[in-house]
Amino acid sequence: MSQPAAKEINLLHANLCRAVADPKRILILYALDEQSRNVTALADSLRMPQPTVSRHLRVLRQQALVTTEREGASVTYALADRRIIEALDLMRQVMNDALRQRSDWLLQEGGS
Amino acid sequence: MSQPAAKEINLLHANLCRAVADPKRILILYALDEQSRNVTALADSLRMPQPTVSRHLRVLRQQALVTTEREGASVTYALADRRIIEALDLMRQVMNDALRQRSDWLLQEGGS
């Protein structure tokens, strides 16, 4: 059982993050956090073409970020681990604080 | 003061994540979490060419993930927000659990 070396762990880590670092995939992940859905329902609620959603779901599936379950002709996708959302929320907090700080700074310094 | 619309927030969110989703930048962020450093010290300790480190730092700086402070001829980089590390750790936990689960699965099913 080959233990991945430090550099390979680093690569896997980056691959996992890269799978999350796409606007549409972020929307998909949040949508699945709200409720598990099949591809068509996702495409409808997010206003994206079905093939686009399917391709993004493949990326998430390959990284084990979502799980699948057949239900007749359709496939229900679910979030595999809620900590993904926690990580995304952390990043969003960082972003919001940075934006707020920048706007405070603008108001104080450059007050037009 | 134009409030970013939902789709623009989503884009900013993704840009922030994308800046983090690179193997070498992950190493740089962890190194800076351990201790603030200048470019050369980072390049030395991570065994990367100095121009490479500098280019990656520019990306992180553009996303306000790191801060800079001149000290004479050198520039000390520091982590801007430790929640970045928390988010990275969360993703690493998700990855480790997935890896462990997959290896359990292999041992049980395919036990070669």
Place this chain on the structure above:
DNA sequence: TCTATATATTCGACCATCCGAATACATGAT
């Protein structure tokens, strides 16, 4: 088997990012 619905894939074009190598720029000291 034939149809309808749901999901997945392929193709080509386009765009972004990464790297190594070389070089430019900035700062402090002599």
Place this chain on the structure above:
DNA sequence: ATCATGTATTCGGATGGTCGAATATATAGA
């Protein structure tokens, strides 16, 4: 002004990701 050190940028090529459009595959039912 010149030099040494630290930092940043540019160039070219290679790589990889994304999309729309069209198409292929799978499942359930008649």
